[in-house]
Amino acid sequence: MTGRIIGIAGQTVTVDLRGLKLYEMVSVGDAGLTGEVVRLERDRAVVQVYESTAGLAVGEPARGTALPLTVQLGPGILSSMFDGLQRPLNRLREATGPFMTGGGEIPHLDPDRRWRFSPAVGEGEEVVPGAILGRVAEGPFSHPITATASGRIARLAGGEFSFGEPLGAFADGREITATNFWPVRKPRPCRRKLPPGEPLVTGQRVIDFLFPLARGGTAIFPGGFGTGKTVLEQGIAKFAEVDIVVYVGCGERGNEMAELLEDFVSLPDVRTGASLMERTIVVVNTSNMPVAAREASIYTAVTMAEYYRDMGYHVLLLADSISRWAEALREISSSLEEMPGEEGYPTYLASRLAGFFERAGVVETLGGTIGSLSMVVSVSPPGGDFTEPVTQACLRAAGAFFMLDTSLAHRRHFPAVNWFQSYSLYGRGATEHFDRLVSPRWGEMQRRCRELLKREETLREVAEIVGVEGLQDADRLLMKTAERIRLQFLSQNAYTGDAFSPPEATLARIEAIVSFHDRAAARLAAGEFLDEVLKESTGGMTP
Amino acid sequence: MRLAEHLYRTISSIRGPLLFVEEVVSVRSGEVVEIVFPDGAVMEGEVLKIDGATVLIQVYGETRGLDTGSAVVFTDSVKKAPLSREIVGRVFNGSFEPIDGHPLFVPERWVPVTGFPLNPVARARPEEFIETGCTAIDLLNTLVKGQKLPIFSCSGLPAREMAAGILQNARLAGGGAFVTVFVALGLTHHEYSFYMEAIEAMRSGFVAFVNRADEPVMERLLAPRFGLACAEYLAFEGGMDVLVVITDMTNYCDALREVSTAREELPGRRGYPGYLYSDLASLYERAGRIRGMAGSVTLLPVVTMPEDDITHPIPDLTGYITEGQIVLSRDLHQRGIYPPVDILPSLSRLMQRGIGAGRTREDHRDIANLLYRHYATGRDLRRLEAIVGRDGLLEGDRLLLDFADAFERELVGQEGRRGIEESLDAGRALLRRFGLAEPQEGGRG
Ligand SMILES: Nc1ncnc2c1ncn2[C@@H]1O[C@H](COP(=O)(O)OP(=O)(O)OP(=O)(O)O)[C@@H](O)[C@H]1O
Ligand SMILES: [Mg+2]
Numbered sequence: 001m002t003g004r005i006i007g008i009a010g011q012t013v014t015v016d017l018r019g020l021k022l023y024e025m026v027s028v029g030d031a032g033l034t035g036e037v038v039r040l041e042r043d044r045a046v047v048q049v050y051e052s053t054a055g056l057a058v059g060e061p062a063r064g065t066a067l068p069l070t071v072q073l074g075p076g077i078l079s080s081m082f083d084g085l086q087r088p089l090n091r092l093r094e095a096t097g098p099f100m101t102g103g104g105e106i107p108h109l110d111p112d113r114r115w116r117f118s119p120a121v122g123e124g125e126e127v128v129p130g131a132i133l134g135r136v137a138e139g140p141f142s143h144p145i146t147a148t149a150s151g152r153i154a155r156l157a158g159g160e161f162s163f164g165e166p167l168g169a170f171a172d173g174r175e176i177t178a179t180n181f182w183p184v185r186k187p188r189p190c191r192r193k194l195p196p197g198e199p200l201v202t203g204q205r206v207i208d209f210l211f212p213l214a215r216g217g218t219a220i221f222p223g224g225f226g227t228g229k230t231v232l233e234q235g236i237a238k239f240a241e242v243d244i245v246v247y248v249g250c251g252e253r254g255n256e257m258a259e260l261l262e263d264f265v266s267l268p269d270v271r272t273g274a275s276l277m278e279r280t281i282v283v284v285n286t287s288n289m290p291v292a293a294r295e296a297s298i299y300t301a302v303t304m305a306e307y308y309r310d311m312g313y314h315v316l317l318l319a320d321s322i323s324r325w326a327e328a329l330r331e332i333s334s335s336l337e338e339m340p341g342e343e344g345y346p347t348y349l350a351s352r353l354a355g356f357f358e359r360a361g362v363v364e365t366l367g368g369t370i371g372s373l374s375m376v377v378s379v380s381p382p383g384g385d386f387t388e389p390v391t392q393a394c395l396r397a398a399g400a401f402f403m404l405d406t407s408l409a410h411r412r413h414f415p416a417v418n419w420f421q422s423y424s425l426y427g428r429g430a431t432e433h434f435d436r437l438v439s440p441r442w443g444e445m446q447r448r449c450r451e452l453l454k455r456e457e458t459l460r461e462v463a464e465i466v467g468v469e470g471l472q473d474a475d476r477l478l479m480k481t482a483e484r485i486r487l488q489f490l491s492q493n494a495y496t497g498d499a500f501s502p503p504e505a506t507l508a509r510i511e512a513i514v515s516f517h518d519r520a521a522a523r524l525a526a527g528e529f530l531d532e533v534l535k536e537s538t539g540g541m542t543p
Numbered sequence: 544m545r546l547a548e549h550l551y552r553t554i555s556s557i558r559g560p561l562l563f564v565e566e567v568v569s570v571r572s573g574e575v576v577e578i579v580f581p582d583g584a585v586m587e588g589e590v591l592k593i594d595g596a597t598v599l600i601q602v603y604g605e606t607r608g609l610d611t612g613s614a615v616v617f618t619d620s621v622k623k624a625p626l627s628r629e630i631v632g633r634v635f636n637g638s639f640e641p642i643d644g645h646p647l648f649v650p651e652r653w654v655p656v657t658g659f660p661l662n663p664v665a666r667a668r669p670e671e672f673i674e675t676g677c678t679a680i681d682l683l684n685t686l687v688k689g690q691k692l693p694i695f696s697c698s699g700l701p702a703r704e705m706a707a708g709i710l711q712n713a714r715l716a717g718g719g720a721f722v723t724v725f726v727a728l729g730l731t732h733h734e735y736s737f738y739m740e741a742i743e744a745m746r747s748g749f750v751a752f753v754n755r756a757d758e759p760v761m762e763r764l765l766a767p768r769f770g771l772a773c774a775e776y777l778a779f780e781g782g783m784d785v786l787v788v789i790t791d792m793t794n795y796c797d798a799l800r801e802v803s804t805a806r807e808e809l810p811g812r813r814g815y816p817g818y819l820y821s822d823l824a825s826l827y828e829r830a831g832r833i834r835g836m837a838g839s840v841t842l843l844p845v846v847t848m849p850e851d852d853i854t855h856p857i858p859d860l861t862g863y864i865t866e867g868q869i870v871l872s873r874d875l876h877q878r879g880i881y882p883p884v885d886i887l888p889s890l891s892r893l894m895q896r897g898i899g900a901g902r903t904r905e906d907h908r909d910i911a912n913l914l915y916r917h918y919a920t921g922r923d924l925r926r927l928e929a930i931v932g933r934d935g936l937l938e939g940d941r942l943l944l945d946f947a948d949a950f951e952r953e954l955v956g957q958e959g960r961r962g963i964e965e966s967l968d969a970g971r972a973l974l975r976r977f978g979l980a981e982p983q984e985g986g987r988g
Binding site: 101334 | 829831
């Protein structure tokens with residue numbers, strides 16, 4: 001079906017095609033730019049173009065593809081870097097050089113790469129969707145190839161293949177392939193969803209200890225610029241105890257991505273020793289890349305994440321920053337001249353966001369295994385003001401909230417997670433787990449730590465009036481202990497060996513501080529002076 | 544594809560800088576048009592919107608004197624910049640016309656002014672130290688090649704002097720020189736002479752694009768793009784290290800708001816368009832380095848914070864895109880400290896990789912961390928001192944108060960250029976004088 005361009009306004013193009021479907025992909029212009037149908041009229045359609053339209057002319061051709069925006073699924077997604085439309089950035093660079101000049105289709109997964117397939121079902125067997133047909137080794141991962149439809153297997157051969165060659169066929173002649181396509185805006189199915197329970201260890205003390213995450217859970221951290229969102233996202237990406245990480249650079253900086261890629265290629269996974277990149281998928285649409293593709297990028301990413309979840313893996317999706325996605329949504333909405341809601345965002349902002357967060361969860365897959373998809377996303381509120389619509393909509397949808405505090409960041413207390421305002425709905429379940437797995441003192445220490453921080457807050461107000469000199473020794477000791485908790489426990493410098501803290505080390509550290517405090521308090525009570533009591537402290541720290 | 548230029552005399556309406564032209568056959572989005580005024584003058588414009596045969600055009604300059612009989616010529620091309628190595632040493636206005644009295648060079652090539660986004664996997668991570676000669680930057684907020692680091696100023700503060708100082712003093716590690724691209728937007732006459740003098744005093748190569756306060760606002764939107772297209776060309780085709788200084792981005796944003804309002808777009812925060820973030824990113828993100836290629840583009844925009852407010856959309860969105868910020872303080876300025884850099888909210892995010900052994904000096908990180916931490920404590924204590932008085936403070940705390948004063952006067956404040964060795968030594972000496980030289984218990988985690 002080919003038609004012509006009859007109007008162009010920024011990223012929206014009007015074409016005279018009939019018979020298109022809403023959200024169908026359209027190839028636009030001589031350059032074959034990618035677009036999506038966003039509005040249909042009887043004899044024309046409005047297409048949102050995912051690339052720059054500069055230089056596009058009326059009269060150029062437009063062609064429907066009969067497919068919605070889809071991603072290609074199959075072996076070879078891991079260790080790859082894609083843009084928001086799943087175009088492979090490395091192969092794109094080889095094809096067109098360092099600058100992205102737009103247009104030109106390139107297969108998303110490498111069609112020439114050879115894989116080795118070992119069948120798991122025999123010829124003549126009946127299969128249902130989700131059944132494992134066989135396996136491919138994708139780096140250190142076993143990548144099951146599952147049936148996408150039901151039927152009886154007629155042929156299924158092991159050995160080397162590339163995507164051009166079918167692995168076999170059903171009795172009715174349909175081919176069996178190792179790759180398939182999935183529309184990004186449609187969640188992939190599972191048998192059922194289970195409630196999140198098990199904690200997701202991040203290696204960040206303030207998170208694991210005070211505001212733990214859960215596998216299958218969702219967390220947001222809003223913070224003004226420079227409060228450490230990206231460093232925290234990348235730290236979690238490096239150290240989180242999950243099988244697979246999907247990192248979305250959504251409308252952020254190019255240099256940051258260069259840094260991430262360099263780190264991930266060179267750094268080993270703290271658990272397996274393999275390169276971090278082997279377990280990572282990167283989706284990146286930097287702030288200067290087209291906005292519509294930025295809007296699509298989180299869906300592209302979550303679909304690939306669900307794909308690995310469906311194999312029974314624990315997947316973590318990190319997005320930096322969801323605010324840039326929301327702004328892309330706003331730009332698109334305003335170019336379509338829709339009625340704006342609060343702050344110009346479309347009124348469907350909150351429901352779209354909730355729909356996205358709903359794709360997280362622990363699931364029983366169609367194949368009957370358990371997989372999980374957790375999400376950790378950063379929010380960049382304008383002016384650092386948390387009352388704005390995106391932060392508020394995220395707060396309603398997410399299970400954990402880490403508030404990044406500008407004043408902590410200015411004092412270079414990182415991660416700048418405010419310990420009074422943040423919360424996690426997964427706290428209770430996680431504590432039970434840590435009590436069992438690490439030490440029964442976990443919950444007790446948590447309580448002591450919170451209490452010490454709370455009392456410091458009160459004392460600080462007093463000290464502001466009477467001066468530290470005016471406080472009693474016991475209170476000055478408490479201030480000292482709380483300071484130690486802040487500097488040595490809650491802070492974690494991402495650029496040192498302390499960047500990752502396993503739960504055992506986290507507990508040991510807080511226990512050392514608390515038990516010193518208890519000994520010192522006892523000595524004070526027995527009549528010793530504060531200065532003497534504090535002397536012991538210098539060597540007393542665990543590393 | 545058209546072979547020749549098209550001329551139309553079918554303007555159906557003129558509203559401010561916007562023209563509607565009817566019955567146009569074949570036209571491109573973003574295409575440059577020439578508008579011929581009744582008196583023969585020619586002005587450029589750009590195709591904004593096409594609806595069938597009706598075309599909406601934004602004129603780049605003042606439309607006074609235009610009538611519906613005027614001719615509109617479609618050029619079949621998007622806005623391009625002429626480039627050649629010979630551009631170094633030249634001064635242009637916001638329309639890329641030479642204003643230094645010499646004719647335009649013979650272009651080696653023409654490139655679209657908006658450029659193309661750099662493929663993120665093609666980027667090399669910025670990590671090579673740049674010496675600006677300013678201690679507050681070099682020692683505490685180190686700038687590296689390929690970084691974008693804005694100066695946040697307030698009206699009346701010496702941001703101009705600082706920018707000029709950096710233009711004149713910046714050196715590469717190892718002593719190499721930069722080519723500087725200087726983009727000035729909405730300059731008053733007074734500022735114009737100031738900068739022209741500064742440019743003439745420069746030893747190294749420069750290219751300048753100067754838009755004055757009384758020149759068209761559209762040129763304020765184009766000039767940075769010319770400057771950056773030129774910087775990318777010199778860097779990635781000429782292998783040069785290019786430092787781009789743009790002043791003042793606040794004028795740029797106000798021009799963008801004016802143009803957006805004229806286009807009747809939906810206004811966002813404080814009347815700036817909703818796409819301000821993406822638009823600023825399309826400029827700032829052009830800084831960088833490319834793997835396997837020589838050359839770099841480093842960007843130093845100057846932003847004047849309206850009402851001294853760092854949460855105003857212009858500094859706010861800038862801070863969300865750039866890799867840190869250098870913040871000037873009215874308080875330090877009033878106390879006679881130059882440059883009045885407030886170290887606490889200032890930050891260079893790419894500093895970590897650019898300092899240490901082999902880049903600056905192995906003790907750089909320790910010195911910077913100690914200075915920062917003690918100064919931050921000193922500043923906290925100042926607030927406390929205001930409530931409980933100096934006598935209510937512990938002796939150690941009184942020491943830190945004095946340290947903070949000395950830090951501002953002697954280390955942040957400076958006359959003339961300081962090399963990085965000199966800055967490091969000064970930092971170390973100051974710490975030693977106050978007995979703060981060694982990392983203490985309770986230090987970095
Ligand atoms: N855990 C940490 N350890 C040490 N330094 C940190 C840590 N987290 C953040 N920083 C410092 O803070 C700076 C800013 O952090 P980051 O880039 O993550 O901010 P951000 O919140 O992502 O900002 P933006 O919204 O502008 O992207 C870093 O460059 C680094 O200097
Ligand atoms: Mg960030």
